[in-house]
Every structure is written in structure tokens, then in C-alpha cells.
Amino acid sequence: MKRVRMRRLKVEKRTNPSAWTVFCISLVSILLAFVVIGFIFLGFGINPLEAYLEIIIETVGNSYGLSQIVWQSIPLLLCGVGLLLAFKTSFWNIGAEGQLLMGATAATWVALFSPLPEPFLIPAAFILGFAGGAVWGLLSTSLRSRFGINEVITTLMMNYIASNIVLYLIHGPWKGETMRGFAYTDQFPESVWLPTIGMSDIHWPTLLLGLFAAVCVFFILNRTRLGYEVKVVGQSPKAARYAGISYFKTIFYVMVISGGLAGLAGAGEVLGVHHMLRHSDQVSLGYGYTAIIVAWLARGNPLIVILTSLLFGAIYVAGDVLQLSFNLPFQIVNVFTGLILFFLISSDTLLKHKLSFRKGE
Amino acid sequence: MKKAVLFALCLVFLLTGAIGLQAQDKLKVGFIYVGPIGDMGWTHAHEVARRIVEDTFPWVETVYQESVPEAKVEGVIDRMVRRERCAVVFTTSFGFWEGTVAAAKKYPDTIFAHCSGFMRAPNLATYMADFYQIYYLNGLMAGALTKSNKVGYVGAFPIPEVKRHINAFTMGVREVNPKAEVHVRWIEAWFDPAKAKEATNSLIDAGCDVFAFTEDSDTVVQVAAENRMPVFGHYSPMYNSAPDYVVSGQLVHWENFYLDFLSKVHAGYYTSKNLENVDYWDLLKEGSVEVGAKFGMPVNPKWKSRLGKTYDLVMERIAQMSDFQMVFDPFTGPIYSRKGAVVVPVGVRANYGHLLSLEYAVKGVVGSWPGEPK
Numbered sequence: 151m152k153r154v155r156m157r158r159l160k161v162e163k164r165t166n167p168s169a170w171t172v173f174c175i176s177l178v179s180i181l182l183a184f185v186v187i188g189f190i191f192l193g194f195g196i197n198p199l200e201a202y203l204e205i206i207i208e209t210v211g212n213s214y215g216l217s218q219i220v221w222q223s224i225p226l227l228l229c230g231v232g233l234l235l236a237f238k239t240s241f242w243n244i245g246a247e248g249q250l251l252m253g254a255t256a257a258t259w260v261a262l263f264s265p266l267p268e269p270f271l272i273p274a275a276f277i278l279g280f281a282g283g284a285v286w287g288l289l290s291t292s293l294r295s296r297f298g299i300n301e302v303i304t305t306l307m308m309n310y311i312a313s314n315i316v317l318y319l320i321h322g323p324w325k326g327e328t329m330r331g332f333a334y335t336d337q338f339p340e341s342v343w344l345p346t347i348g349m350s351d352i353h354w355p356t357l358l359l360g361l362f363a364a365v366c367v368f369f370i371l372n373r374t375r376l377g378y379e380v381k382v383v384g385q386s387p388k389a390a391r392y393a394g395i396s397y398f399k400t401i402f403y404v405m406v407i408s409g410g411l412a413g414l415a416g417a418g419e420v421l422g423v424h425h426m427l428r429h430s431d432q433v434s435l436g437y438g439y440t441a442i443i444v445a446w447l448a449r450g451n452p453l454i455v456i457l458t459s460l461l462f463g464a465i466y467v468a469g470d471v472l473q474l475s476f477n478l479p480f481q482i483v484n485v486f487t488g489l490i491l492f493f494l495i496s497s498d499t500l501l502k503h504k505l506s507f508r509k510g511e
Numbered sequence: 512m513k514k515a516v517l518f519a520l521c522l523v524f525l526l527t528g529a530i531g532l533q534a535q536d537k538l539k540v541g542f543i544y545v546g547p548i549g550d551m552g553w554t555h556a557h558e559v560a561r562r563i564v565e566d567t568f569p570w571v572e573t574v575y576q577e578s579v580p581e582a583k584v585e586g587v588i589d590r591m592v593r594r595e596r597c598a599v600v601f602t603t604s605f606g607f608w609e610g611t612v613a614a615a616k617k618y619p620d621t622i623f624a625h626c627s628g629f630m631r632a633p634n635l636a637t638y639m640a641d642f643y644q645i646y647y648l649n650g651l652m653a654g655a656l657t658k659s660n661k662v663g664y665v666g667a668f669p670i671p672e673v674k675r676h677i678n679a680f681t682m683g684v685r686e687v688n689p690k691a692e693v694h695v696r697w698i699e700a701w702f703d704p705a706k707a708k709e710a711t712n713s714l715i716d717a718g719c720d721v722f723a724f725t726e727d728s729d730t731v732v733q734v735a736a737e738n739r740m741p742v743f744g745h746y747s748p749m750y751n752s753a754p755d756y757v758v759s760g761q762l763v764h765w766e767n768f769y770l771d772f773l774s775k776v777h778a779g780y781y782t783s784k785n786l787e788n789v790d791y792w793d794l795l796k797e798g799s800v801e802v803g804a805k806f807g808m809p810v811n812p813k814w815k816s817r818l819g820k821t822y823d824l825v826m827e828r829i830a831q832m833s834d835f836q837m838v839f840d841p842f843t844g845p846i847y848s849r850k851g852a853v854v855v856p857v858g859v860r861a862n863y864g865h866l867l868s869l870e871y872a873v874k875g876v877v878g879s880w881p882g883e884p885k
Contacts, residue, residue, distance in 0.1 A: 208594065218586055317699060321669060321881045330629060330868050331603055331671035331882065350573070423582050425609070428770055432581045432606065470583070473576045480547060480578040 164504040179493035208471040217350035223463030225415040227360035229441030230455040232411030245305030246412040247438025248312035249283035253413025256282030258427040261338040283413020286403040295398040313430040335427040344422035353422025367452040541591035542575040543606035552727025552746035560765035584610035635784035638791035642797035643679040645761040647841040650683020655821035660691040663714030665724035669881040695878035704730040748805035762801040
């Protein structure tokens with residue numbers, strides 16, 4: 151038989167890829183996704199270069215687009231940081247959406263019905279918003295600790311309950327007098343609207359809270375006992391038990407923070423964006439679910455969540471641009487995120503393995 | 512490298528400049544939709560009208576964005592005015608009012624019109640084409656067709672608009688058949704085929720044999736047809752979904768409003784300074800709404816004989832309400848709520864404000880009614 155000299159692919163395990171490698175591989179996979187999306191543009195009869203040029207101009211190309219990106223990334227940042235902490239503990243919190251809604255509900259109560267004097271309203275709304283989200287998260291924790299019920303199911307189901315509580319309130323006891331029978335609460339008094347930066351819609355107090363949360367969680371993970379326990383529990387609950395770490399105590403604290411941050415996001419949305427409580431689908435545009443991806447992409451580093459939430463903010467804005475400028479259907483945003491995720495998740499193999507060519511026989 | 516970047520930047524500016532220049536000649540109009548244009552109801556009807564406008568007026572150019580979340584409407588308007596250079600923007604859902612009012616302040620030279628809203632400004636008009644007279648006419652037919660004396664109604668949200676329609680429908684049913692009841696199920700969504708199906712099945716279980724609804728798909732039509740029961744289409748011509756079972760329905764001609772409004776803008780009659788009192792409330796006599804299984808077919812011929820004398824009554828009422836003096840209106844007293852209160856006294860015709868904020872259920876309505884006055 152004739153011997154053929156050929157190059158063969160060699161696959162090796164890669165341990166602890168450097169931050170640079172992670173960044174490069176992620177970037178390449180996102181770019182590959184853009185190439186594929188380009189073919190979709192072609193299918194619609196749009197020149198992909200023209201489309202990308204328009205996207206760049208309208209997202210990062212002017213202050214207006216940039217402000218839109220930041221504005222959309224605020225709830226993703228808060229929820230994402232919280233989820234990242236929960237995921238580190240291997241507590242699969244799918245309930246950020248519901249925790250966000252309960253935070254929004256609690257903040258609405260403060261803004262519309264609490265007897266507090268004016269200067270305390272905004273801080274109180276944030277504190278109660280945090281508490282609302284935390285309590286909602288803890289319900290699943292206690293179901294887990296009491297009855298061993300899988301948290302994926304309970305946190306997910308709690309989302310629907312939260313959504314229906316919002317619907318009940320806006321159709322029932324909280325229905326606004328001034329809304330002509332439509333299902334919205336009254337508008338909050340202007341004194342509890344969050345200030346925004348200049349002409350933009352960016353409600354900076356929530357943004358600051360988000361950045362602060364990212365730094366705090368980074369600190370907790372790397373410098374505190376809780377952070378150590380989180381990592382041990384997350385990697386091996388059995389090992390944690392041998393080491394005398396209480397599983398339930400750990401997930402209790404984790405969910406207070408995780409649910410609470412989602413609650414803060416909800417409070418920020420009603421105080422800074424809506425200025426009222428409205429239909430749950432409108433209060434949160436699926437932020438609690440998108441934040442799962444945002445957290446996952448950050449690969450365990452809460453500071454990276456700042457970047458990934460901005461990335462998804464940009465994807466949202468890019469979707470808007472494509473719809474308006476090129477008449478693409480609104481589902482294009484989902485196609486976009488789906489493809490980017492597809493490539494990023496596939497790239498995981500490359501992070502764990504090293505490919506090289508070697509000469510074979 | 513630096514040169515390349517500089518060159519790219521210049522290119523970008525040239526291109527954007529060119530895009531901006533192109534748009535100057537025509538009147539550019541933006542449409543903002545709350546749902547997908549592919550639904551079978553509200554948004555689709557506005558989209559059909561938009562295309563008619565573009566085909567009719569060569570001096571109009573349109574852009575649109577669909578499924579816009581309420582909180583994002585201001586951002587979309589920003590882009591339409593700033594980037595697309597729209598001179599007129601239509602926001603087609605009540606929930607857009609906050610963003611539209613804010614944008615109207617921000618862009619005083621742009622003309623805005625907000626559908627189903629009530630807040631106006633010098634550059635912000637409001638408009639609505641309402642179905643209550645059509646629902647009343649459908650009610651007359653439903654009353655004649657029901658054998659079990661139970662008519663089913665799948666409602667979207669318990670808000671005044673839908674309550675007004677159910678009441679008008681029920682008054683029609685009871686005018687022809689005083690023993691009949693209208694059973695209501697709420698699905699808490701404008702578009703949710705799964706819930707609409709569930710609601711229809713539960714109404715069938717409750718003994719209903721004729722159906723009407725407010726939901727932006729043809730699910731109720733399909734379920735009714737599967738069970739061989741007559742049904743009234745909503746918003747889009749649904750005759751083709753079930754030619755044997757769609758008796759009639761509610762149809763809209765939004766282009767009627769858009770053409771009127773835009774021609775007045777074009778003529779300089781409407782400007783960004785004089786819209787404070789411009790409010791369209793279009794009914795049968797304005798020609799913006801129509802009763803029918805499809806356009807031009809008020810009653811499905813297959814059902815005409817089953818209607819008997821009611822057919823003539825329907826035709827008479829259409830003529831009366833289409834008369835520009837509107838010699839008949841269903842919301843004429845005495846009207847009693849199902850709690851027994853007189854809501855419209857004898858001889859009085861309910862005015863616009865009453866209809867817009869109506870919360871009660873009339874006699875004959877059965878089922879939960881959130882926000883019902885005591």
C-alpha cells in the first residue's frame with residue numbers, strides 16, 4: 151500500500167486556559183457567528199457589509215446608540231452578577247425573571263403606597279426591591295432544603311407565579327385611577343423617578359449599583375470565607391460536607407444575594423424606566439432569562455459580566471437597527487443571539503482542548 | 512494604519528450623509544407596532560393600511576418597526592426622527608402613550624398621532640376606529656343563531672375597550688333573544704392561541720354554541736369550526752379560515768384614517784402646531800369599520816336563511832348607524848348593569864367619555880368581570 155504523508159489533527163487537553171486565550175477564542179467565535187448571519191442578510195437581499203456598517207454606526211458609532219446599549223444592559227448586569235454567584239454554587243437559579251418582577255413590585259409599593267417621607271423613598275424602594283427578590287429566591291432554597299425539590303423546576307415555576315401576581319395587582323387593587331381602565335398602576339410621583347444622565351435614558355443610580363455589585367461579588371468570591379465555601383459547594387457538595395461546610399447555609403446566603411440583585415434590577419426598571427408597574431412582559435423583556443446567558447458567558451468572573459451584559463445590550467440595539475433600517479422581522483434578534491450562543495458554546499471545546507497539527511504517516 | 516482608519520471614517524460619514532439626503536424629498540412616515548405584523552389582528556390591520564398609504568400617495572415613504580416593547584417606544588421614535596428623518600410618526604397602541612408624549616415634547620417639529628390614547632399636544636393627535644357598533648350587529652346575529660341560549664366570548668384583557676365590546680355584543684344578543692346569556696372567558700393576552708383554544712373549549716363545555724372573541728389570531732374560529740359551531744371573525748377577514756362557519760365579523764379600514772390624516776398634513780392643514788384638539792373616533796358612519804365575514808360580505812350567504820327576520824334587522828341597523836346623523840346607537844338608555852344599576856338613563860345616548868371609561872357589565876353577561884363597579 152502506498153504511504154501517504156498527511157497532516158493530522160492532534161487533540162490535547164488544555165488545563166486553565168489563559169484569559170487571553172479565552173478572549174481570543176470567544177471573539178473568533180462571535181465573528182464566525184457574524185459571518186453566518188451575513189448569509190441571512192444575503193437571503194433577505196441585503197448587503198451584509200452595508201448592514202454591519204449601519205449596525206456599527208447606530209450602536210457604537212454615536213453617543214445615542216452607546217447610551218441605548220448601556221441602558222439595556224443595566225438589568226442584565228444586575229441579574230447576571232447574581233446568577234453567576236448562584237451558578238458558582240451549582241444552584242441553578244432560573245428564576246431571575248420572577249425575582250426581578252417581585253423586586254419591581256416591592257419598589258412599586260414603596261413608590262405609590264408607603265407613608266415614608268420623600269427623601270427616603272428611592273433608597274427604601276431599592277432596599278425593599280432587594281428584599282422582594284431575595285425572599286422570592288429563598289422560597290426555592292427552602293423547598294430545596296426541606297423537601298429536596300430540584301431548584302431548576304421551582305425557580306422556573308416561581309417566575310410564572312410572580313408574573314401572575316403582577317397581573318393581579320395591575321388589574322385589581324393597584325389599577326391606576328388615571329389610566330382609563332387600562333391595566334397599569336398610576337404613574338409614580340416625579341420625586342421617585344431615578345435621575346438619568348443628560349438626554350439619555352440611563353438611570354445611573356441602578357447602573358452604579360450594578361457595577362458595585364459586580365465588584366462586591368468579585369470580592370466575595372476571591373477574598374471571603376463565603377466565596378471559598380461557594381466554590382467548594384459548587385464543585386463538590388460531598389467534599390463540602392466533609393469539610394464541615396453547610397450546604398444550606400451557603401445557598402441561603404447565595405440566594406439572598408442572587409435574588410436580591412435581580413430584585414434591584416426590577417426596582418431600577420420601574421423607578422428609572424417605566425415609572426409605573428405594567429404588564430409583566432413589558433416590565434422585563436426577558437431580562438431574567440437573557441441574564442442566564444450573560445452570566446454563563448462570563449465564565450465565572452463577575453467583572454466580565456460587565457462586558458457580556460454590554461454585549462447583549464448591543465445585540466438588542468442591533469436588532470432594533472436591523473428592523474427599522476432594513477425591515478427585517480423582529481425575530482431577527484433571537485436568530486442573532488441564538489447563532490452567537492451556538493458558536494460560543496461550541497467554542498467551549500476549544501477552551502478545554504488544544505488543537506495542533508502534527509505530521510502523521 | 513492611521514490613514515486607513517481616517518479613510519474608513521470619511522467613508523462612514525459620506526455614506527451616512529448620503530442616506531440622510533435621500534430621504535428629504537418625500538414625506539417620511541414612521542409606524543410603530545405593538546405586535547408582530549404577521550398576527551391576524553390589530554397590528555396586521557395597521558400594516559395593511561400602511562401599505563395602502565404607500566401605494567396611494569406617491570409622495571409618502573414609510574418605515575415601521577414591529578413588536579416594540581412599551582418602554583422602548585421612545586428609543587424607536589428617536590431613531591425614526593433622528594436617523595430616518597420621519598416627519599410623521601404613528602404609535603399604534605395605548606401603552607405607547609408615555610413614550611409618545613415624551614417624544615412629542617422632545618421633537619416639537621415632528622407630527623405624532625397616538626392610537627387609542629387620550630393625551631394630546633400641539634404636535635400630537637389621537638385616533639381610534641371602534642368596533643362597538645359592529646359587535647352589536649354581530650350580537651344580533653348570534654342571538655338569532657344560538658340554540659342553547661348560551662353565547663361564548665373569549666376576551667383579551669378586562670379593559671374598558673373590550674368591556675364596551677362585550678356589552679354591545681350582549682345587548683345585540685338580548686335584543687333578538689332576551690333569554691340568551693353571553694359567557695365570558697379572559698385570556699389576559701392580545702395574542703395567545705394556546706390560551707384562546709383552552710378558553711373556547713371551556714366555553715363549549717359550558718354549553719355555548721355561538722362564539723365571538725377579542726384576540727389577534729383565528730384560534731377561536733378554528734376551534735368553533737372543528738365543533739361545527741358558528742363564529743364571528745375578529746379584525747381580519749377570517750372567512751377563509753372556515754368558510755362554512757364564519758357568519759360575520761368585525762373588520763377595520765385603518766387606511767381610512769391614515770389617508771385622511773396624511774392628506775391633511777400634506778395640504779398643510781395639520782401642522783405640528785394645531786393638533787391639540789384633533790381626535791378621530793371612527794365608527795360605522797366614518798367608514799373606518801365594517802361588519803362582515805370578509806370585506807363586502809356583511810353576512811355569510813350560507814347563514815342568511817338561518818338568520819330569518821334578524822337579517823333584515825341587521826341591515827336596517829347598519830343603515831341607521833351609517834347615516835351621518837347616526838339615528839341609532841346601541842348605547843342608548845335605558846341600560847342596566849347586571850348588578851341592577853341604571854348605567855344609561857332612559858332616552859340618553861352614552862357619550863364618548865362614558866364609552867371610553869366604561870367598567871360595568873350589562874345584563875346577560877355571565878362570568879368573572881375584574882374591576883366591576885359595585
